Amino acid sequence: MNPLELVEMEIRRHDWSAMLCGCGESADHVPALLLELAGQAEKGDGIGYDGVERHVVSPADMFLEPSLPVVSVIMAVLASRTPAYSRDAYTQMLLFILTADTQAPVPALRGRDVAAECEAEVRRGLWHLYAEVLSGASIDSGSYAYEILTLLEEDQERLKQLQGTAGERLPWDLRP
Template sequence: MGLVEFEIARWDWKTLRCGCGKNGLHLADELLALARAEREGDSGFDVSSGHVMLPSVLMEPSLPVVSVALAAVADQTSAVARHQFLEALLFILSADSQTWELENEGRDLLEECRIAALPGIWLLHREVYLGPAVGAPSLAFECLTLLDDNVDRLERVRADPHAQLAPHVRNAEL
């Protein structure tokens, strides 16, 4: 659990504008609770609840959530937590826009999140092959399709019988 705690501590959550209108400090506690979760429902974190993002619209806390999610994949988190962190990462990477406040500030949060996730490409590749959570390898692969520009590598992973991909993911177009 040390990597997640380290990554959460690295961010100044109280300076982040949460989608609920408060500062992002409460998100640090929710992310830590998720990292410690052993069963579904053990934490109150939901990436699409409006704190981090609304459907396809990123809020300011999405950037640190990308880093915490990757730390969770690298750390000793439960299958439930791992699945939720990968799902959060996929939702964030799949977003189409950001809040107008961020646009007015000249930020491109979508690109910032993508850049923050790039160092985790090999963690996601490992998850495709060794992921302990049901569905997590497929979520990791879907994240890779949004991050990894090497289409040949993605095609090879998808075709590899050792990759633990769900049939709908294995058969989807890149």
């Protein structure tokens, strides 16, 4: 299986050209950025997290039209066999999106609860975050995934069990 096949499939589900991007243009260039980041094996290989995040959430922490589709792409990344660095960048971006403060900066999002929509999308794939923590592939990605779980997981006993099971796969400040 192509490690990016799920990511490519999820990207194709969205009409990126109909969305206004954080850079002020159509978001039709965002899929290429997402695929580039998904294929990166190491920092410096390409665009990096900082090159994508400004297209998704504004500098004032406001949701933009591509926010929800990008969350669905991130969940596809977590379900794929993508390189460790790209997983780090994507889980960091997911945490950044989920902690954005402000709603509806653009007319297309007015009347929508984009934060709740993003959270619902992540909740559908919550087990991928658990797997990311326990994989031990990257302490960074695992810690971002754990922090996301602390925001969304309603079963605090399960979260406590995860923390104990993960042990040294989490950074010292997230361990029990």
